[in-house]
Amino acid sequence: MRETSRSLSELLRSVPDYDSARVRQECAQAVDSDRHKLIVLDDDPTGTQTVHDVYVYTDWQPETVAEAFDDGNKVSFFLTNSRGVTAEESRRMHLDIGRAVAAAAGERGVPYAIISRSDSTLRGHYPLETAVLRQTMAQYSGIEANGEIIVPFFREGGRYTADDVHYVASGDTLVPAGQTEFAGDRTFGYRSSDLREWVEEKTGGEYPAAGVLSVTLDELRRCDYGAIEQKLRALKGFSKLIVNALSDDDIRVFVTALCRVMGEGRHFLFRSAATLVKVMGGISDKPPLTRAELCNTKNRNGGIVVIGSHVNRTTQQLAALREAEGLHFIEFNQHLALDDAAFEQELSRVVNEAQQSIGQGQSTVVYTRRERFDRNTGNPEDELRLAVKISDAVTSIVARLTVRPNFVIAKGGITSSDIGTRALRCRRARVMGQILPGVPVWETGDESKFPHMPYVIFPGNVGGTDALREAVYKMDPNGEEEG
Template sequence: MNEKSLDKTTILETLKPYDMNRVNTDLDSAMRTFQKKIIVLDDDPTGVQTVNDIYVYTDWSKESIRQGFDDDKAMFFILTNSRGFTKEETRRIHTEIAKNIVEVSKETGKDFVVISRSDSTLRGHYPIETLILKGCIEEYSSKKIDGEIIIPFFVEGGRYTINNVHYVADGNTLVPAASTEFAADKTFGYSSSDLREWIEEKTEGKYTKDRVTCISLSELRDLDYEGIQRKLEAVTDFNKVVVNAVDYADVKVFVTALVKVMEKKNFIFRTAAALPRVIGQVCEKGLLTKDELVNTTNRNGGFIIVGSHVNKTTQQLERLKELDSITFIEFNCFLVVDEQALEQELTRVIRLANENIKKGKTVAVYTRRERFDVNSGNNEDDLRLAVKISEAVTRIASSITVRPNFIIAKGGITSSDVGTKALGVKKALVLGQILPGIPVWMTGAESRFPNMPYVIFPGNVGNETGLRDAVEIMQIN
């Protein structure tokens, strides 16, 4: 605790540089023998923010999981949206997912590894999700899970782990994660930036900080594969491994050491979005262009829905309001506690949105910026209120009667509910990113608006002009 902020430039300049040819060659060589299907369970839809040409499924039925196993791609995502669930709901769905994965693995004869992808600012249902996955996989299969590997590094969002402390970049300043607004989350808050202490805090002392294995930046930069492997081989009893990282190269070196150990040992992963890109061997791709995204034959306006309430989103919304080409409609989400008033408000917002989109005007519907809390002392009451607001936002999106030129959803829960409930997406292809860390789905044929680029904009990602920049790319000139 009491970690200090760091100067990003100064810290990064002191690190030993890599021979990237060596790093990439070593990784390619190690991955040739890695045959496990990689299954990423994503607790909100933003986890595909580093990949492209990968499928994401929005249910966890055996049929969908079998499609993922049968596909020739090394990896697939399952969107659980569990960050919007209660603890009990999370337990139930992760039990079901683990059981279905094991059954399909047996039927297909293909081995697997599970990555629990969650927030790079350490929010989410931890440690419940990985504990449930471990218990169920061991119960339904012959696997023994030896340890859990934790990698919250995510450079696109400015998340770095240095000396086991996790930082969030604010410009050129690295702020300890526990000193940010994310740590004050009503449902998933925490007080520790040192990941060893964070693990002890979140597991309520079951896994103490002195039992955590740490992979340092110096070990990674020295390409100490054998030393890292010895550390991993010594991990037992589901103890934790913290991986320091400030660059994708650090993750590549770690994965090179890891895959050799995984010939004999099994791990579950709790990570941000960087690890899936590396271990899934996703080809690097530039940002998506206007030509790749814009449908010039559809003259209707676009639809933007903003639900996230974090400060970054509010700042981005204010910069978006600088565009005269957009009609802004505030949705008074505080009315969810008054059913009659809520109905009147939804009718108003839906009518205005449809009228403007049909006229060729892009519409931005946004929730009131003040945070609305129950203040009951029960964190799950606040989560239920957030879900109720999201349901109202989803109803607005579900009631758009004319096909928009594009859809952008801002916020994790918002973008998940819009994608799965309002648009009815069951399977989507991840096209890539419109801006760093901001993914785009191509909706499936089964969806309400088939073959439409759907921009999933995380609440806590991007600079102040990020949302405006994305809209300007998507709009017809």
């Protein structure tokens, strides 16, 4: 069945409101009673979109995983960037992580749960990653996951699920996810917007749509914890449960029931967007970071903004940013990637120009050429390898800087992951909060190329047209006055 678009405001009016204070209190009590350490495997660095004052680790060596278990937080993130690697690389990675997590938890006698934090528009190596994690939990911890819970709701990014259909908001219009540009992803594309059918599609029929359970909006809005708990208890053999949601309170009601069932000794794996992590972790709301908290007036060098994402929203945000005064713009021609000599010459040009403008106190925006560049071989992994080669080059622009920029903003999931881990050499970073809704800011660690610098991780598909311009304003002491 082909789903149709619908009005978000009309949909919200059609469901009852909550006693929000009561829902929050009941959820807080349930989360406080839960003893699980939450390990979040983030397939790009945007998964910290809803949290603050937790740590992100960029490797999963046994000693690093042990450090995470001892860091004093209920939630710890591990940046896998698995959306930027091949399926086989992701499989090996998740085997290693699952083994290390099981060992650290076993040594401490700590129960744990793993959340596979994924793209809110349903892209990624699914069902591979959670299937591998299920295997490692069973093999190394003796835990059989009863089921998998799928929660792509993410309000800040305009992602809603109703009647089991996942939507992407464009203003007040909810567009079925399978009809958006994200569903046409050359590596991770899909057809289905109904999440039950999406599960069947992605698992090749191993888990038929008819067998996928779902928590309805009606059950959530009535706070029918008994009905939700019953569905959770019904999961077996790694069967799937979808959670519909239009608000964070919907997630809170679900998590209240979830914690109760986990307390009975049942085990689940999670494939979710960022909101579930925040609620399960008991992380409080925090307003967006202010210019006073972010702007470094002592360093008079310019900052650098690196734009790798090619989704339409990013291109629109770049066009709005170009209207700002005082910025220097450099286009990087990634279409030269199949000619190694020409590609290296282009990269050197961009680095030298950026270095000069930053050193002169002018914030610089480096962006890839907006036209898509595809190999069109028919092999999705050929496209992925080309994307990785281009991302490596974009990353090296920051890695080659010898002058400390005032700030770094990276636009796009793969871009921001590679810049954080390889260019800035972060091993552990503290999540400061968000500069704008859904746009996280890390503080780099002592080991980083530029220690204790705010690093803005700007997802390609988040924010309105002026969002990137607003973020640059907040970071740039030499920038234009806010309008």
